[in-house]
Amino acid sequence: MKPRVAVHKFASCDGCQLAFLNAGEALLQLSELVEITHFAEAGPLDPDGQVDVAFVEGSITTSEDAERIKRVRDNSRFLITIGACATAGGLQALRNTADAGDWIASVYASPEYISSLPTSTSIAQHVKVDLELWGCPVNGRQVLAAVRALLFGVPPVVENDKVCMECKRRQTVCVMVAQGVPCMGPVTRTGCGAICPHFGRECYACYGPAETINDVSLGRWFEGLGLAPDAIVRRFRFINNDAPAFRDAAERIAQSQRPGSPGSAGH
Numbered sequence: 001m002k003p004r005v006a007v008h009k010f011a012s013c014d015g016c017q018l019a020f021l022n023a024g025e026a027l028l029q030l031s032e033l034v035e036i037t038h039f040a041e042a043g044p045l046d047p048d049g050q051v052d053v054a055f056v057e058g059s060i061t062t063s064e065d066a067e068r069i070k071r072v073r074d075n076s077r078f079l080i081t082i083g084a085c086a087t088a089g090g091l092q093a094l095r096n097t098a099d100a101g102d103w104i105a106s107v108y109a110s111p112e113y114i115s116s117l118p119t120s121t122s123i124a125q126h127v128k129v130d131l132e133l134w135g136c137p138v139n140g141r142q143v144l145a146a147v148r149a150l151l152f153g154v155p156p157v158v159e160n161d162k163v164c165m166e167c168k169r170r171q172t173v174c175v176m177v178a179q180g181v182p183c184m185g186p187v188t189r190t191g192c193g194a195i196c197p198h199f200g201r202e203c204y205a206c207y208g209p210a211e212t213i214n215d216v217s218l219g220r221w222f223e224g225l226g227l228a229p230d231a232i233v234r235r236f237r238f239i240n241n242d243a244p245a246f247r248d249a250a251e252r253i254a255q256s257q258r259p260g261s262p263g264s265a266g267h
């Protein structure tokens with residue numbers, strides 16, 4: 001019997017599922033090796049079936065989703081999160097730092113019809129996750145490599161290098177040094193192939209934090225490039241704002257600018 005694979009969606013833009021679909025020929029080859037039992041974007045529907053591998057896109061933002069993810073976990077041998085939303089709460093986790101009720105009231109004419117949690121949280125904050133694939137969106141190569149590794153019973157490769165390392169491997173000229181743009185590559189994990197610097201623009205950290213980041217040093221670099229402190233904070237509070245390393249970095253930088261702190265104006 002072929003291994004069974006499902007792709008589930010929670011609060012997300014569907015971009016990671018599209019990355020899966022865009023894998024093209026590789027996806028066709030994969031579909032010969034596995035049975036895709038649930039993938040609403042592509043057709044098959046069986047949300048409560050038992051599977052060997054469940055891919056999960058999106059964050060948890062409603063009480064219904066908080067229950068549904070438990071059923072997905074119970075029905076899956078391996079659970080893999082795909083993308084920034086599922087792995088770190090996504091851009092929508094910015095609500096975690098604000099009053100979500102106020103925001104809803106300022107956007108919707110009838111806020112009483114909106115039923116959502118005050119936070120957007122990663123899948124790992126609700127159930128055990130076997131592998132996290134970062135990116136906004138993930139790329140099809142990562143997803144297919146993870147499936148292949150699990151099918152052959154070997155641990156999937158976890159990409160923890162920084163984007164800078166990938167630039168060096170590709171012999172891409174450093175955009176921060178050559179153009180003076182504030183690139184997040186020194187604190188961002190690779191996996192994308194350093195695609196933005198390769199095309200001459202700065203990285204904005206869509207693959208989330210790399211291991212052991214030096215955010216203090218990068219913050220000083222950004223200051224030297226002329227960024228105001230709140231602009232530096234916003235660099236960390238972006239797509240992966242609720243990833244602990246970025247959340248802590250943003251808080252540290254914001255804290256250092258509060259009146260009376262050693263880094264603030266007037267000291």
Ligand code: SF4
Binds near residue numbers: 014016
């Ligand atoms: S990680 Fe990015 S591309 Fe993927 S679902 Fe979330 S917002 Fe969309």
Ligand code: SF4
Binds near residue numbers: 163189195197203206
């Ligand atoms: S270079 Fe940075 S922003 Fe661009 S795709 Fe890679 S991680 Fe994302």
